[in-house]
Amino acid sequence: MLDLEDVSVVRDGTTILSGVHWKVDGDQRWVVLGPNGAGKTTLLQIAAAMSHPSGGAVQVLDGRLGEVDLFELRPRVGFASSAMARRFPANETVLNVVLTAAYSVTGRWNETYEEIDERRAQRVLAEWKLDHLADRLFGSLSDGEQKRVQIARSVMTDPELLLLDEPAASLDLGAREELLTLLGGYASAPEAPAIVMVTHHVEEIPKGFTHALLLGRGGVVAQGPLGEVLTAQNLETTFGLPISLTETDGRFTARAA
Numbered sequence: 001m002l003d004l005e006d007v008s009v010v011r012d013g014t015t016i017l018s019g020v021h022w023k024v025d026g027d028q029r030w031v032v033l034g035p036n037g038a039g040k041t042t043l044l045q046i047a048a049a050m051s052h053p054s055g056g057a058v059q060v061l062d063g064r065l066g067e068v069d070l071f072e073l074r075p076r077v078g079f080a081s082s083a084m085a086r087r088f089p090a091n092e093t094v095l096n097v098v099l100t101a102a103y104s105v106t107g108r109w110n111e112t113y114e115e116i117d118e119r120r121a122q123r124v125l126a127e128w129k130l131d132h133l134a135d136r137l138f139g140s141l142s143d144g145e146q147k148r149v150q151i152a153r154s155v156m157t158d159p160e161l162l163l164l165d166e167p168a169a170s171l172d173l174g175a176r177e178e179l180l181t182l183l184g185g186y187a188s189a190p191e192a193p194a195i196v197m198v199t200h201h202v203e204e205i206p207k208g209f210t211h212a213l214l215l216g217r218g219g220v221v222a223q224g225p226l227g228e229v230l231t232a233q234n235l236e237t238t239f240g241l242p243i244s245l246t247e248t249d250g251r252f253t254a255r256a257a
């Protein structure tokens with residue numbers, strides 16, 4: 001689904017990523033963890049074919065960046081981030097925010113939608129427990145509801161690869177747990193796409209996630225199966241302080257040791 005070979009990103013003379021080798025297979029659900037400024041969003045934007053690397057090679061699905069038609073590739077990759085959510089018109093209905101993903105636009109204009117699109121949007125809203133909010137204006141929703149709408153929109157086109165940038169950031173405990181339960185259920189389904197989720201917190205790793213990439217300020221610290229990579233030692237190297245890590249029933253908690 002994703003293959004990065006020796007990828008580097010330099011912006012305005014600053015090296016943000018260098019020497020990144022990373023492969024994501026179709027049956028894997030990855031979490032990308034790291035401190036502020038480590039380059040997580042930059043990495044996700046490359047995976048979403050929204051940005052090009054300065055060096056190395058990137059394959060997204062079956063296309064190599066630089067050669068592939070991005071307009072054909074992008075609808076096959078679901079992407080949700082708060083930066084993208086800021087582009088949704090506040091006075092657009094929740095149904096339309098989700099529905100407009102079918103045309104990769106953020107607000108309804110003159111496009112005509114097929115009945116099948118409308119039915120799919122209604123189904124996705126129900127799956128993400130948003131059906132009762134379909135006619136509400138996006139700008140009137142709580143943060144937790146808006147986050148769920150972003151994810152519902154990102155899965156509307158049935159993507160082969162789903163990329164989520166900090167989906168649980170700024171949520172209260174109840175809203176976070178509700179979102180993680182939904183995400184965990186979605187990720188555990190056999191028909192789920194490959195998923196990459198960026199977060200700062202091990203507490204936000206939903207059940208059903210299989211792999212982790214730890215990104216520190218100096219580059220990739222560790223990557224691989226969650227059980228091997230998510231260790232106190234690796235988190236210490238990633239975040240730069242001694243960490244105590246516990247796992248209970250497939251969920252993680254970390255604090256300074």
Ligand SMILES: Nc1ncnc2c1ncn2[C@@H]1O[C@H](COP(=O)(O)OP(=O)(O)OP(=O)(O)O)[C@@H](O)[C@H]1O
Nearest residue numbers: 011012014016034035036037038039040041042043
């Ligand atoms: N155009 C640019 N010129 C210089 N530096 C940049 C540019 N764009 C991003 N950066 C820097 O690259 C680094 C990585 O940014 P990025 O947003 O990818 O990090 P992040 O890990 O997602 O951070 P956060 O967790 O705070 O969201 C940051 O230090 C940022 O300031």
